[in-house]
Amino acid sequence: MSAAVHTSTAVKRMRTSIFRVPSRRESSVTMTNHPTFSPSVRTPWPLVAIGATLLASTGCGRTEPASFRLNMVAATKTTAPLSGLKEPWAGWSEDRQRQVATILEAMFGTPDRPEVVPETGLDQGKLRLAAGPVHSDIVGRKNGLYREHCVHCHGITGDGMGPTAAFLNPYPRDYRPGKFKFKSTWRDAKPTHADLVKVLNDGIAGSSMPSFALLSPPQVDALAEYVKYLSIRGETELALFSYIEQELEADATLSEDRGFLIDEILTPVVEKWAAVEEEDAQIPIADLPAGVDFALGPTAPGNRESIELGRKLFHGTGGCVKCHGVTALGDGQANDYDDWNKAIVETGKEIAGSLTQTKEASTGQMSAEDRATHRAKLEWLSAMERVLEGDALTPRPIPPRNLRLGIYRGGRRPLDIYRRLYTGINGAPMPGVGPSGPGGKGTVPSEDIWHMVNYVLSLPYDFDGELGVDRPMVAKDRF
Amino acid sequence: MNRRIWGMAWAILFLAVPVLGVATFAVAPAINVWLPKDVSIHGRDIDSLFYFILALTGVVFIATEMVLFWFLWKYDAAAGERRATYIHGSHTLEVVWTIIPAATLLFLAIYQMNAWADVKMRRPDMPPTVEVVARQFEWRLRYPGRDGVLGTQDDLHLVNDLQLPVDEDILVQLKSMDVLHSFFLPNLRIKQDAVPGMRIPVWFKSTETGSYDIVCAELCGWGHYKMKGRITFVPRSEFDRWLERKYAEQEATRPAGDASGNLAAR
Numbered sequence: 026m027s028a029a030v031h032t033s034t035a036v037k038r039m040r041t042s043i044f045r046v047p048s049r050r051e052s053s054v055t056m057t058n059h060p061t062f063s064p065s066v067r068t069p070w071p072l073v074a075i076g077a078t079l080l081a082s083t084g085c086g087r088t089e090p091a092s093f094r095l096n097m098v099a100a101t102k103t104t105a106p107l108s109g110l111k112e113p114w115a116g117w118s119e120d121r122q123r124q125v126a127t128i129l130e131a132m133f134g135t136p137d138r139p140e141v142v143p144e145t146g147l148d149q150g151k152l153r154l155a156a157g158p159v160h161s162d163i164v165g166r167k168n169g170l171y172r173e174h175c176v177h178c179h180g181i182t183g184d185g186m187g188p189t190a191a192f193l194n195p196y197p198r199d200y201r202p203g204k205f206k207f208k209s210t211w212r213d214a215k216p217t218h219a220d221l222v223k224v225l226n227d228g229i230a231g232s233s234m235p236s237f238a239l240l241s242p243p244q245v246d247a248l249a250e251y252v253k254y255l256s257i258r259g260e261t262e263l264a265l266f267s268y269i270e271q272e273l274e275a276d277a278t279l280s281e282d283r284g285f286l287i288d289e290i291l292t293p294v295v296e297k298w299a300a301v302e303e304e305d306a307q308i309p310i311a312d313l314p315a316g317v318d319f320a321l322g323p324t325a326p327g328n329r330e331s332i333e334l335g336r337k338l339f340h341g342t343g344g345c346v347k348c349h350g351v352t353a354l355g356d357g358q359a360n361d362y363d364d365w366n367k368a369i370v371e372t373g374k375e376i377a378g379s380l381t382q383t384k385e386a387s388t389g390q391m392s393a394e395d396r397a398t399h400r401a402k403l404e405w406l407s408a409m410e411r412v413l414e415g416d417a418l419t420p421r422p423i424p425p426r427n428l429r430l431g432i433y434r435g436g437r438r439p440l441d442i443y444r445r446l447y448t449g450i451n452g453a454p455m456p457g458v459g460p461s462g463p464g465g466k467g468t469v470p471s472e473d474i475w476h477m478v479n480y481v482l483s484l485p486y487d488f489d490g491e492l493g494v495d496r497p498m499v500a501k502d503r504f
Numbered sequence: 505m506n507r508r509i510w511g512m513a514w515a516i517l518f519l520a521v522p523v524l525g526v527a528t529f530a531v532a533p534a535i536n537v538w539l540p541k542d543v544s545i546h547g548r549d550i551d552s553l554f555y556f557i558l559a560l561t562g563v564v565f566i567a568t569e570m571v572l573f574w575f576l577w578k579y580d581a582a583a584g585e586r587r588a589t590y591i592h593g594s595h596t597l598e599v600v601w602t603i604i605p606a607a608t609l610l611f612l613a614i615y616q617m618n619a620w621a622d623v624k625m626r627r628p629d630m631p632p633t634v635e636v637v638a639r640q641f642e643w644r645l646r647y648p649g650r651d652g653v654l655g656t657q658d659d660l661h662l663v664n665d666l667q668l669p670v671d672e673d674i675l676v677q678l679k680s681m682d683v684l685h686s687f688f689l690p691n692l693r694i695k696q697d698a699v700p701g702m703r704i705p706v707w708f709k710s711t712e713t714g715s716y717d718i719v720c721a722e723l724c725g726w727g728h729y730k731m732k733g734r735i736t737f738v739p740r741s742e743f744d745r746w747l748e749r750k751y752a753e754q755e756a757t758r759p760a761g762d763a764s765g766n767l768a769a770r
Contacts, residue, residue: 189726209759228642228663235642235727236663239734310758319755322651322658437661438756475757486657 091136091158091172093129093182095122096201096262097416101409102372103270116408124279125265128286133258136172136181139251144287145295147254154244155251170244171251174237183255185365186418193233196418199365200252201259203294204452207435209307212448212457215298217306221249223436231432253298260294308447308459310440311471319439323483334473335480343446343458343469343477348425353484355427364452366420373413373420380406423453431485442478447471511580515573522569529562543712543737544692549619551693556615560608623694627705632677633668636706638685638698641727643718650751660750667746670713670737676706686721689735697722710737 104117117125134140139152159169167173172181178197180187185199198205207224208216225245228236237245268290269279280286300306316327323332339345339353348357362370383403391399426434435441435450447467449457459467459474469477532538542551579588632654635646642663649658654677668674678687680698687706688695696706718733738746 192726230644230663233640233727235730238663238665239732307759313757319757320650320658320751322649322656438754440756440758443757483657 091181093136093258094180094184095125096182096184096259096266097412098369098372099263099266101405101412103266105270105405121269121279124281125262125269128265128279128281129258129262132261132286132291133254139254141254142287142291144291145254145257146299147257148250151247151250152254154247170240170248174240175248178233179255183252183259186416191418194421195232195363195423196365196421197234199259200256201263202365203256203260203297204364205256206450206452207441207445208451209444210301210448211306211308211462212451214306215301217301218249218253221252222246225249227436229434230437231430231434257294257298261291264290264294305463308444309463309471310443311474314472314475317475317479319479319482323479323486328479331476331479332483335476335478338469338473338477339480344456345477348454349428350425353428355425357425359424360422361454362420363423363454366418366423369413369417370420372409376406376409376413380410425455428481428484437482439475439478439482442481443474446474446477446481507582508580511582512577515576515580518569518576519573522566522573526562526566529558540690542691542693543710543714543716544694545709545711546619546622547693549622553616553619557612628673628675628707630673630675632705633674634666635677635679636666636687636698637679637681638687638720638724639681640683640725641720641731643687643731643733644681647747647750658751660747660754662750664718664733666718666733666735667743668710668735668737669740669743670710672740673709674707676708678704678706683724684722685724685731688719688721689716690719691716692735695721713737713739 100117132142132145137157139149139156141147141149141152154166154168155171157169157172159167159173161167176187177189178187178193179185179200180190180197183200185197187197190197203215205216205220207229208214208220210217210220222245224234225240225248226236226238228234237248240248265279273279314331317331318325318327321328323329339349340351345353346357348355350356361367380403383399383406386399431437433441433445435445445455446469447457447459449455457467458469458477459471461467539551539554542548579585631648631652633647635654637644637646643666645660645662645664645666646654647660647662648654649656649660651658676687678696678698679702680700683700685698686695687698689708692708692710694706694708696704698704713736715734715736718735720728720731722728724731
């Protein structure tokens with residue numbers, strides 16, 4: 026009995042002790058069996074120190090302004106050791122590099138300040154709108170269009186090697202050689218300003234080039250002008266290298282006489298661009314043959330005949346099946362490159378071949394002179410290999426177009442297809458069937474090219490040779 | 505005393521949440537971060553649902569935050585009045601604050617069914633007005649040609665510039681050429697994912713003319729942020745004229761028809 030009473034008292038005491046509210050004095054005692062609630066608000070100095078260090082390490086410097094890059098592949102090519110070169114190959118000397126940069130800057134300015142000499146024929150106002158970082162100094166007008174819309178693919182120098190370029194197929198256009206694919210002029214001629222505007226407005230279907238029709242006409246105009254600017258600059262750079270390689274002794278200084286540079290280097294480049302703005306620079310468009318009317322559709326009798334004629338030409342004198350295949354699926358042959366990639370591929374092969382050859386050549390029997398030349402050659406070959414590796418995109422072959430898809434890069438109007446057939450595509454393996462120059466004679470009479478156009482346009486809808494059925498040939502379009 | 509001030513500071517910080525929250529919503533329409541202008545016929549239903557839910561959740565939110573602030577302020581431990589009491593919970597309270605939100609949600613679910621059906625289920629019985637094919641990073645459009653049938657050789661192909669007649673039912677056939685995109689028309693309260701391999705009908709009707717945005721609402725790659733198009737509503741007669749002009753441009757066989765349409769010029 027007494028034990029039970031004893032226990033119950035002890036339990037009671039325990040219970041009350043748990044629920045007892047501690048007085049103020051007791052609250053700081055930590056030895057009791059219930060911890061007190063005392064929030065510690067000491068400043069966590071280690072954390073503050075780390076945070077402050079991280080913030081400070083971001084620094085207060087400004088980013089460097091953008092600058093044009095040297096065309097490394099072309100530059101390295103021009104310094105191929107000539108026979109008799111004895112010193113180790115040193116690439117371009119500092120002086121030479123600075124000279125070239127100065128000349129180009131004097132003629133074309135910088136990416137932020139594109140100040141061109143008047144002999145280029147470019148509109149300074151338009152260039153200023155397109156160039157520089159994105160900024161605005163007048164309400165409603167934005168500068169830096171190129172950097173906002175184009176630079177991530179086409180690059181600051183217009184070399185088609187912007188940050189996004191490596192992920193694209195086909196690669197973005199490299200403006201520096203001055204070659205453009207989709208235009209209204211003869212094959213080797215430059216595009217007109219209107220051609221460039223058209224590509225900007227329509228984009229290039231089937232590639233990553235988007236349509237910029239949502240920009241205002243002055244903005245599109247400014248971008249087209251800037252593309253011309255980058256192209257003229259690139260071509261002038263190449264002309265400069267060509268002059269250095271062919272006309273200059275190894276250590277001679279390049280003349281910096283303005284007159285000489287403008288007349289001998291710049292003007293030949295600019296002349297070509299000016300020439301296409303003339304009245305007769307565009308290819309002549311033949312009249313439509315009788316009975317052909319693109320508004321009527323493939324089942325109209327006139328068009329039916331025309332498509333049949335076109336089919337014969339496609340398989341016959343047009344010579345299309347060699348690449349595009351008898352089914353026009355683009356499965357004729359697939360191991361060719363467009364000119365921009367071909368340059369890298371062929372140079373790469375040459376270099377690889379020479380490198381193997383040079384390495385194998387025995388140096389045991391050589392005189393000191395020959396050995397020096399040999400070493401210089403080896404160094405140059407290795408440098409060229411490194412440049413091809415690091416300063417050029419991995420070459421990609423260009424397959425012939427699958428004509429059954431209904432995707433036409435240069436535009437889907439009959440006029441556009443006519444132009445592609447007439448001149449072929451400059452820079453691509455696609456040959457033209459029209460005359461190669463004014464007054465020439467083509468493989469196919471110009472009027473008959475319209476029949477080929479009719480045939481090509483009917484291909485995506487030609488199911489088992491039956492025209493006009495509304496079942497597209499390509500599976501993915503059939504659902 | 506120092507601890508008491510810290511306690512009050514925290515309480516006031518928590519009070520700032522409902523205060524700033526309400527302030528932001530109050531100011532939003534004036535600084536143009538509120539709902540975009542609605543020109544569709546079913547946008548009214550959608551917007552009123554939105555406001556209803558906003559009001560409901562807003563009231564509950566503010567009430568809860570006020571109570572939280574009050575508890576933080578009055579029962580701060582640094583004031584040291586008394587120790588918190590441990591309770592095992594109140595079954596009644598649990599039931600009440602489960603039943604009421606569940607009932608509210610059930611009400612909302614049923615209340616909105618009509619609005620959802622209007623937009624997503626009651627497809628108008630008509631042939632497609634235009635086919636929109638989403639592609640990295642543009643909107644490719646295909647109008648049926650003069651034969652009125654989509655998928656034949658005379659179809660009109662355009663990019664990014666979607667023109668449609670106002671005050672008429674529009675049926676869009678939405679496809680994707682490569683990856684997931686989402687056809688989002690903010691001013692028409694329309695959003696529909698473009699799923700590769702699927703052909704999805706989207707319908708709407710605009711009550712006002714004007715140009716509005718098409719934006720992509722499903723991450724589709726590095727160009728997702730700039731995948732913008734423009735949708736323009738014009739009177740039917742103007743739309744027909746525009747269509748004719750575009751057909752003629754697409755059939756061009758002479759350089760005179762070379763000017764490729766630039767939107768701002770229109």
